[in-house]
Amino acid sequence: MSDKIIACSDCFKDAAFKYMISSYGVHDTTIQCPHCGKCSGSKVDLNSLLNVMHLFFVNGTVHRTEYGGAPVLQMNDCRAYEDIESISADLNDDCRLLYQMTGWCVFLYGPRLCMVGFNDVLDDLRSDRIQYAIDAILSSYPVVTMDRSQYYYRLRIDPNKPYDISEYDTPPTTVHRTSYGRLDSPDNNLIYLSSDLETCIHECRATVEDNIYVATLKVNKDLRLLDLTAYFDEECTEFESVRLAVHHLFLASSHSYRISRQLANAIRDKGYDGIIYPSYFSHIRNGNDPFVDNYVGLSYFVYNKHYADIYQVRNYAIFGFPIQDGKLEVVSINHVRIKQVKYDMILCPNIE
Numbered sequence: 001m002s003d004k005i006i007a008c009s010d011c012f013k014d015a016a017f018k019y020m021i022s023s024y025g026v027h028d029t030t031i032q033c034p035h036c037g038k039c040s041g042s043k044v045d046l047n048s049l050l051n052v053m054h055l056f057f058v059n060g061t062v063h064r065t066e067y068g069g070a071p072v073l074q075m076n077d078c079r080a081y082e083d084i085e086s087i088s089a090d091l092n093d094d095c096r097l098l099y100q101m102t103g104w105c106v107f108l109y110g111p112r113l114c115m116v117g118f119n120d121v122l123d124d125l126r127s128d129r130i131q132y133a134i135d136a137i138l139s140s141y142p143v144v145t146m147d148r149s150q151y152y153y154r155l156r157i158d159p160n161k162p163y164d165i166s167e168y169d170t171p172p173t174t175v176h177r178t179s180y181g182r183l184d185s186p187d188n189n190l191i192y193l194s195s196d197l198e199t200c201i202h203e204c205r206a207t208v209e210d211n212i213y214v215a216t217l218k219v220n221k222d223l224r225l226l227d228l229t230a231y232f233d234e235e236c237t238e239f240e241s242v243r244l245a246v247h248h249l250f251l252a253s254s255h256s257y258r259i260s261r262q263l264a265n266a267i268r269d270k271g272y273d274g275i276i277y278p279s280y281f282s283h284i285r286n287g288n289d290p291f292v293d294n295y296v297g298l299s300y301f302v303y304n305k306h307y308a309d310i311y312q313v314r315n316y317a318i319f320g321f322p323i324q325d326g327k328l329e330v331v332s333i334n335h336v337r338i339k340q341v342k343y344d345m346i347l348c349p350n351i352e
Contacts, residue, residue, distance in 0.1 A: 006101055007049060008033035008041030013090035016347035020056050024048055035101070050102060057106045059289050060348030066255065067122055067248040069291040070111035072351055079105040086352045114238035115291060121245035125259050133245070134266045140242045142230050144276065146223040151216050151331065152193040152316060155200035158211045165330040168215035169323035182250075182257055183264040183275065183317045190264070190274070191323075193217065193316040201338070202281040203315070212336035217328045223273035229312045230276075231305045238302050250278045251290055264317065273327070274318040282313040287344060 009021035011033065025042030032039050044052065053075055061072040073084075081099040083092045084107065095106045124133035159167040170189045171177065177186075184190045194200050197214065206212050228246055238244050249256055249263075267275055283290045288311045302308075322328040 005031065005034060005043040005045055007035050008038065008043045010038045010041030011036045011097065012094045014088065014094050014349075016349065017052075017056055017091065017094055019347050020052050021049075024052050024055075046102060049098070050104060053098060053102070053104065053106070055346050057349060060346050061351060062289065062291050064291075065116040067117035067119075067252050068115050069251075070115040071109055071291070073106055073349065074109035075104050075106045077102075077104045079107055081105050082107065084108060087349055091349060112238070114241075114244060117248060118239065119245045119248065120240050121242050122248055125245065125249065125263075130259070130262060134263055136242050137228075137246060137263065138226070138266065138270060140232065141246075142227050142232070143224050143272070144227045144230075146219050146225055146274070146316070148219045148222075150195055151218060152195055152328075153197050153200050154191060154193050154215045154217060155197075155204050155206070155336070156213050156215075157204055157206055159213055162213045162335070163333050165215070165323060165333070167213075168217075168330060168333070170321045180257075180261070182260050182280070183277070185261045185265070188261065188265050188268060188319070189321065190268075190317045190319045193318065194279070194313070195316075196285065196313055199279050199281060199285055199313050199315065201336075202284060203279065206336075206338070208338045208341075212338070213333060214336050215333050216331045217323075218331055219327070220329050221327050223318065223322075223327060224271075225274045225276050225316070226267050226270075226272050227276040229278050229314050231308045234302075241302055243308075244302050247278070247290070250280060253280075268319045272319075273322075274316060276314050276316055278311075279313040279315045282311055285313045286310065 009018045009025060012018050021044060022042040025044045027042050029039045031043055033041055033043060057073045057075055058071045062069050063072055081096055099105050121133050121136060124130060154168045156167060161167055170191045234241050249260060
């Protein structure tokens, strides 16, 4: 610890918050807590305690809306303490103690509406003005050439012929399909790839009981992709931000697929070979919260290039039949066995 210990898990009443302190504190029974005098609890300094507070009260209370999301509780050091009616008496006692220890107050949060989906571009995407929004997206994002030095992965669960390379190309049009993904549709054939194998596991919802195979692929030709993960400066507010609209679109669940498929069709019709897009599972893969804002309520994703880079896990959608057409080459096909699964989780407040 960089600073002196100011509290321990035994100082607090709420069981979930005590658990969080125990998870992130130092377990040393030779050290006496300066606040409660006990040696049994996990100890924290100021920075560690503020970190646990943010994980528990802010990250832990994020409520996802149809597009976007925001925390129900927030914290800062600019407010005077007030009880919160929608949490338990024990947790209010803990919040009062935390305010005395740190000077930071936990309070009910009224987020900026752009965080929960109020965005002009997103409104257009959801209306009969969708083509205007698609044109704005096409003109805003850069075109990149797919990296030939990198390997890409295509995962299949229980393929009919596991070591037949055609199993890893786009499904043939003769195959009857009952469902489609985020970007493909009956009139837009494509395959999904990732440069991150673990992301493939998430995307395919694979389990330990599945018979999983993965093809490792490389690029044989220069493929032009529209990069929907790219950062670019925008001279507008978050309410007009193209980047925030795309961010919300790809974080949304299956109700957004109608829009993303139309966007994919437009990108294909412009002559691109494919799309780089942010994985829906980016926040699970890297542990970064996609709905955080800064001290004055501005979105980190919109205004912080570093955060935008580290948040996104990039996936690739390649149009047509790229293996059959020689655009992609299968380097190897391997069986996948999931050896271990680990969870990094937090407990969160009960809010009535």
